[in-house]
Amino acid sequence: MASAKKIGLGFGALVIAGALYYFTIGSTQITQEIKRHIDKEVATLSNKGFSIENREVKEKSEHFVISFDDPKKIGTFLIEKGLQISLSDAEVLKGLKLGVDLSYLKDAYSSISFDIYPLSLPTIITTSTNKENGQNTLAHIQKLLDKKTFLMHLDVNKLGSAFKGNLKDINEVIIQDEKKKKNLTLVMTGFSFSGELKEKSLHEIKQKLKKMSIQIPNEMQMSLSGVDAAYTFTGKTAFDYHATYTIDTLQTEINNKLNLTATDLVTKAVSSTKDGLANATMKSTIKQIDIKASADSYRLHKFAFDITTKNLDVKAFEQLQTIDPNDEKQVKETIQKFFSRGIVFEIPTLSVANIETNTNTLGGLDMEARMALDKSLNIQTLERNPMASLSAIDANIKLSLSKEIYVVLAQQPQVMMIAMMFQPKDVNGKKVYDLQLKNGKVLVNGKPIL
Numbered sequence: 001m002a003s004a005k006k007i008g009l010g011f012g013a014l015v016i017a018g019a020l021y022y023f024t025i026g027s028t029q030i031t032q033e034i035k036r037h038i039d040k041e042v043a044t045l046s047n048k049g050f051s052i053e054n055r056e057v058k059e060k061s062e063h064f065v066i067s068f069d070d071p072k073k074i075g076t077f078l079i080e081k082g083l084q085i086s087l088s089d090a091e092v093l094k095g096l097k098l099g100v101d102l103s104y105l106k107d108a109y110s111s112i113s114f115d116i117y118p119l120s121l122p123t124i125i126t127t128s129t130n131k132e133n134g135q136n137t138l139a140h141i142q143k144l145l146d147k148k149t150f151l152m153h154l155d156v157n158k159l160g161s162a163f164k165g166n167l168k169d170i171n172e173v174i175i176q177d178e179k180k181k182k183n184l185t186l187v188m189t190g191f192s193f194s195g196e197l198k199e200k201s202l203h204e205i206k207q208k209l210k211k212m213s214i215q216i217p218n219e220m221q222m223s224l225s226g227v228d229a230a231y232t233f234t235g236k237t238a239f240d241y242h243a244t245y246t247i248d249t250l251q252t253e254i255n256n257k258l259n260l261t262a263t264d265l266v267t268k269a270v271s272s273t274k275d276g277l278a279n280a281t282m283k284s285t286i287k288q289i290d291i292k293a294s295a296d297s298y299r300l301h302k303f304a305f306d307i308t309t310k311n312l313d314v315k316a317f318e319q320l321q322t323i324d325p326n327d328e329k330q331v332k333e334t335i336q337k338f339f340s341r342g343i344v345f346e347i348p349t350l351s352v353a354n355i356e357t358n359t360n361t362l363g364g365l366d367m368e369a370r371m372a373l374d375k376s377l378n379i380q381t382l383e384r385n386p387m388a389s390l391s392a393i394d395a396n397i398k399l400s401l402s403k404e405i406y407v408v409l410a411q412q413p414q415v416m417m418i419a420m421m422f423q424p425k426d427v428n429g430k431k432v433y434d435l436q437l438k439n440g441k442v443l444v445n446g447k448p449i450l
Contacts, residue, residue: 031060031104034112038062038102049073053097062102065119068093079321086321095123099148109164110155117151140176160197167191182219188212204232221253239278239314243269259292277341278312295358302353310344313337332379342375355405363402371395391440399433406431422449 035057042052042064049070056063068074068090075090101115126138144150149172154165167188175184190210196203206229213223226248234240247265252258264287271280289300316338323330347369355362377392401409401424410419422444424431436443443449 034104035062038112048077049075060104062104064100066098066100068096068098068122076322079318087323088325092124093122095126096121106155109157111158111160112156114154114165115148115151116154117148118145120145137175141174144172144174162194162196164192164194166193182216185215186213187215202233204230206230219255221251223249223251225249235273237273237278237314239271239273239280239312239317241269241271243267257294259290261290262286263288273314276314277310278314278317279308279310280312281308282306297358299356300352301355301364302351304349304351306347306349308344308346308348310346311341312343313341336379339373339377339379340375342373344370344372346370360404362404362408365402365405366400367398369395369397390437390442393437395435395437397433397435399435400427401431403429403431422447 042055045066046052049068049072051067051069053065053067054063071090071092071094072087074093075085075087078085078090097119099115099117099119103110103113105111106113121138121141149168149170151168152165153168154163156163169190170186170188172186173183174186188209188211190208191212193205193207195205207227208229209224209227211223211225212227213221215221224247226246228244228246230244232242234242245265245267248263250260250262250265252260265284266286267282267284269280269282271278273279284305286303287301289298289303291298291300316334319334320331320338323334325331347367350367350369351365353364355364372394374392374394377389382389406419406424409415422433424433425445426432432445434443434445441448
């Protein structure tokens, strides 16, 4: 369903682009102008792997059904429009049908309004559903589709410069297993979005979600609340953007035994391209993480994680999304091209300020890492003999632990042997490991092990 939602939103943005510009020359003439744009966009979709069915055109409204027929054409088309989707994602959507209801000049804000909703599931879902109870499950889901449970509403303003919309609130049993008496319930409230358009293209989108939860009684529960997201395109490619995501609370519970709660999650991401190469940075923080497992409990304060990638070949990455994954030769050639620009991955920060258990305060930890892949890295050589390609990899990991955390870890059987073989350095009251891979040699705290 996640991929279906991605395509649904992508279609909304696509149709918006074709229904924007008109002059204030009277309601009837405006409507006819918009209809001409819609006709053009519908014709485009018909040539890009979709088929248009059951079209009904009225004076102030319209209805039609979009069928996802040719995944390869659809995937290529959506990638050209800047959506980050692979051909394998598009393949999953084959057989999906979306209903579209259009209204012209519905209110003072809107030039055109859309209601978009799935009418039937992708073929891969209907054919792979558990045969034992599959018919009951499919019949139940079809009832949800028939009453437009998963409906997105979208309004485009009269200037053609902005839009707003929402997803219909949901409180439904999505998967019903009467035999095992295990139902999956989805609750979603307050999902809204708005955005701006520039030169017939999506420029910015903002999203808000009040609450979402997924629950299987006595097995699993996951919930999000207070979600805020903002995404701005800053260039001509899908790799030129600024993004911010915040979540008030994230909670997960598994089998009534493991409970994880995280509060005040913030992620900021920036990506830009130059000379065909993309550089991206993502910074994330979490104010507090509480973990409860059986009789043990842990509280992590001020978790931080930063990651940077450099020299990503944009064309090679885009090609990876479009080539046949079964074409081994082409996949290898594209991956080789992807590596040939000298990719660099960095984690400047991975840290926890302080860790508390139900009995002790353990202090904190810090880690920083960097890995650079030299342009000489050869995929075929790496497959035949991974050790032979070590000289093309330059990596460094530095880990700093409080003494209290080190003592706890060293008591674990999986870690005890490593702790005995490789003693840490004592630096400013902390235990420090420095792992290096350089010129084909592996060193721990300056001592070679390979």
